[in-house]
Amino acid sequence: MRVHLTRGSVAMGDDVDAPHTETLDLPDAMPLREAVTSVIKRGYLAPIAGARPPGS
Template sequence: MKVHLTRDSVAMGDDAFAPHEDTRDLPAEMSLCEAVASVVGSGYLAHIAGGEATWVATSAGTSIAVVAQQWTEPRLIGPGGLSLASLAGDDGAVRWHFRYLVQRDPVAVYEELRAASAT
């Protein structure tokens, strides 16, 4: 399954490559958490000095996971049992954008997004 990626820039020098487009081919049956972890583990997201970057993965404008440079795995916002295929658009592809939240506290970001998704 095609997963089209974009991400925010982390610094002016990084802007030259914005929006940092990439495409991955991942198994449709892969869990959402495994798929996000696969992208993160591949080095797609920029690492910052200090080691505490916070990112929010979005799909179709909806926040799906919080990723922190200092965490070993992403934290999903919604239900954990979703497969990658559940996020596919009409064309069968998945599109994710990673928003860079600088060094915001990832736990606070996660809690805010979880609370917002529950309402």
């Protein structure tokens, strides 16, 4: 399965490479949960310093 990812910028320094796109080739039978975990482990999503969970 081919997964196309796109994310916007989260800070001015992040704007240099915007939009942030990436394509992943994952096994066709991979469950959605594992696909999302794979994206997280790759470091594709930008970390946001000082972020708090909702309601805190």
